[in-house]
Every structure is written in C-alpha cells, then in structure tokens.
Amino acid sequence: MTKLEYLPETPSQTAGPYVHIGLIPHQAGFDIFEKPFGNILAERNTKGERIRIEGRVLDGLGSPCKDILLEIWQANAAGRYNHPADGQTDKPLEPGFRGWGRTGTEFDTGLYRFDTVKPGPVIGRRGYKTMAPHVNVWLAARGINIGLATRMYFDDEAALNEEDPVLRMIEPAVRRQTLIARRENRDDGVVYVFDIRLQGENETVFFDV
Amino acid sequence: MSVPQSEFIQRDRGQHPPGFSPGYKTSTLRSPRLALWSLQNSLSEFTGPVFGREELGPLDHDLLLNYAKTGEPIGERTVVHGRVLDENGRGVPNTLVEVWQANAGGRYRHKNDTYLAPIDPNFGGCGRMITDETGAYAFRTVKPGAYPFRNHVNSWRPAHIHFSLSGSGFAQRLITQMYFEGDPLIPMDSIINTIPDPAARQRLVAPLDLNAAVPLDSLAYRFDIVLRGTRSTLFENKLQGN
Numbered sequence A: 001m002t003k004l005e006y007l008p009e010t011p012s013q014t015a016g017p018y019v020h021i022g023l024i025p026h027q028a029g030f031d032i033f034e035k036p037f038g039n040i041l042a043e044r045n046t047k048g049e050r051i052r053i054e055g056r057v058l059d060g061l062g063s064p065c066k067d068i069l070l071e072i073w074q075a076n077a078a079g080r081y082n083h084p085a086d087g088q089t090d091k092p093l094e095p096g097f098r099g100w101g102r103t104g105t106e107f108d109t110g111l112y113r114f115d116t117v118k119p120g121p122v123i124g125r126r127g128y129k130t131m132a133p134h135v136n137v138w139l140a141a142r143g144i145n146i147g148l149a150t151r152m153y154f155d156d157e158a159a160l161n162e163e164d165p166v167l168r169m170i171e172p173a174v175r176r177q178t179l180i181a182r183r184e185n186r187d188d189g190v191v192y193v194f195d196i197r198l199q200g201e202n203e204t205v206f207f208d209v
Numbered sequence B: 001m002s003v004p005q006s007e008f009i010q011r012d013r014g015q016h017p018p019g020f021s022p023g024y025k026t027s028t029l030r031s032p033r034l035a036l037w038s039l040q041n042s043l044s045e046f047t048g049p050v051f052g053r054e055e056l057g058p059l060d061h062d063l064l065l066n067y068a069k070t071g072e073p074i075g076e077r078t079v080v081h082g083r084v085l086d087e088n089g090r091g092v093p094n095t096l097v098e099v100w101q102a103n104a105g106g107r108y109r110h111k112n113d114t115y116l117a118p119i120d121p122n123f124g125g126c127g128r129m130i131t132d133e134t135g136a137y138a139f140r141t142v143k144p145g146a147y148p149f150r151n152h153v154n155s156w157r158p159a160h161i162h163f164s165l166s167g168s169g170f171a172q173r174l175i176t177q178m179y180f181e182g183d184p185l186i187p188m189d190s191i192i193n194t195i196p197d198p199a200a201r202q203r204l205v206a207p208l209d210l211n212a213a214v215p216l217d218s219l220a221y222r223f224d225i226v227l228r229g230t231r232s233t234l235f236e237n238k239l240q241g242n
C-alpha cells in the first residue's frame, strides 16, 4: 500500500491584541513602510459606482469590538477578479484595482470603513449560476482563534440575491439577512452599512470555505 | 504565481483551535455559536490578492534595520527562515508573509501595550516579505521576550512571532504564531493550548537551526508553514440542477 503523503495545514493562532503592528502599523501608532496596505481600494479613475462600506463587529453581548482586523476581496465593477485563475476573459480587468483592502475597527468608535467600487456579478462555481454582487470578508482578532470568513451582499440587488447560489442554500432563510448590507445615500456618498455579529442574536453566517 | 486551477482541499478543522476555547477567556464572547456553513469553492474563494515585490521596500524584511534610528535594536540577533508549502508539498511562491513581535524585553510598539518593559527606540517589531520561486522566506530580527497577559493572574506568553500568510487564494488566508524550541513557557501557554492536538501544537515550535546561523553574528530558527493545498479534480460532475 502506498502511503498518501499530504502535509497537514499549519494550525491557526489568534492574531492577538497587537495585530495592528504587523498588518496596519499606523493604527498601532507608528509608520514604518513606505507603501502600507490600507482600506482604499479604488483610485480616482476606477470604473464603477463608488461606495463606502462601513460597519461594526459586535461580540456575544452586542458590544462593538474595537480591535478587529478586517480584509475584503472583491471583483471589479465588471465582475472579474484581478487574479490569473479568473478565466472570465470576456470581462475587462481594471488597471490599478487589486480588489483587496485591509483595515481595523477604530479604537474609539468601533467602526470600520472601506472605500471601493461596487462589484459586478461573478460567474458561479464551475461556470454555473451567476453569483450576485458580493464582497468577501475575512476577519481576525484577539479572541478569534481562526479567521472568520463571510460575504457581504447588497440590499438593492434583491432580484440577483434571490437567485444567488450561496444565499439560496442558507437555512433557515432568515439567516440570509445577516449577509445583506443596507444602502444609505449620505451627503458624502453612497454607504453600505454592514454590521457583523460574531455570536448570539442574529449571528452572522460564517463560512467554512 | 501559483495559480490554483481547482478548489482547495477541505480544511481539517481538527488541526486548528476551535473558536470557543474557554481556556483562552477572550474567545468566549467572540466565537460563533452556530455551525459554519460549508461552502464549495467558487472563484470568490480560490482567487485572492496578488502582491508584487516592487510594493515592498528594501528593508521591509529586516527588523534589525527597518526601524533603526540611533543604532540597532537590543536583543539576541536572530535569523528566522523556512518555506511556505501547500498540503500537496509544493512550495507557495510569490506569496506575502508578514510578521510582528514584541521587542527583546517583551514590549510591543503599540499604543495599547502598557507592560512596564521599555520600548526599544530602534525596534518597530514588524516586517514583510514575499516568498521566492520555491516558497522560501527569511528575515532578521531580535528574539522577542516573554510577556504577561491578563488571562490568569500570572499568565505569560512564551516568546513568539506572529505570522500572517496571504496564500494564492483568499481561502488560504492564515494567521498563526511561531514559538522557539526549548522555551519552558510553551507547555503552559493558554494560546498554543487552544490547539487540541499535541502534534499540531508541536508544528508551531521552530527548532534551532545552527546550520543557518551566521557565525559570530546571529542564531537561526527554522519555521516551515503549510497552507491549504488544491484538490485533484480527475472526474468532474456534470453540472445539473441546483
């Protein structure tokens, strides 16, 4: 018998209370890298509807967590990911748009923000069933032993959300609502409000991806 | 760029700490109580951000020099090196590795760290690099000190370096910690003990690697990291229904 030789994945560990030092040092209180990563995904000329994503991350008692690291990964406005494995070559890539950003909830308010463009619909698993526009969200922090993955959908895309192959499988259906951000038209632009509930009432759906 | 053409192998959650780990008190309010929804990978999971070497500065990976103001930081000069592999045993090239740590006294350069050990004016405590074509990485630093934290009254973290791995797909994203061989604080640490399997815990303990030490300069430790591998898809299902 041949023994299968797969290596086991390295175990996860909490990012701890000082995650900012490594990943967003400015929030820890100092600047060190010439080109730090941040929460502004779109440049001035990036095509698409300019949006802000804003929200809080709430613990099991409903208190805002003020030390959470969040990252987002999204397609461009045409619905294509800036990655060589995205074979949707009928859709254009957007120069200068990586589709990824990183930030932390603020120490005083607990709010996080991303400035980006609204993604377009993306072809579904193995080319089947289009997925409604969504932003992939990953978070890590003190007290979180392994990063949590979720998705943010848009409440003004009801028809596409209705057909989305991921939202559709979530039962009970009421839990799908935890993934849908609320559009607000504010004086300074369009904001989608997306609160994430780590535990308890209306707990956000997290995925084993 | 390593391009996953298929989905990732299902994550073996038994290798990882459960979200709810009462021995690590902060986890009790920050862990989901409901089951995770299993999600078969689509483009959203097996694609991920691509980073280029030109985005990093020439000293970004050198913690001895990247925040040096009046001289070099105090502490044991240390090289940490290894390879980022996937579960199939292949190197993960061109992937972003970010590290952060306390200084030699166990103090972090962070506005929320109030431990009485002093800040080192020449030590930032973070670095970043991109793996080479074989998945190899290396950086220089000082060995971090142990520090206390408020889990129990007398809880101490063993010396450790935090690692963040980007991978080539967003579903490979991983944050972990590296420990140093021989540290007597490891067996009683509440954080490493969130991992139930002793063999899995052991994989976070980097052995001393005298062979990679720089004579008359720095000791070295070796830390290999394994990210999720891709599944073989030899016979595909016909796409129907659903």
Ligand SMILES: [Fe+3]
Residues within 6 Å of the ligand: A016, A018, B102, B157, B160, B162
């Ligand atoms: Fe730490």
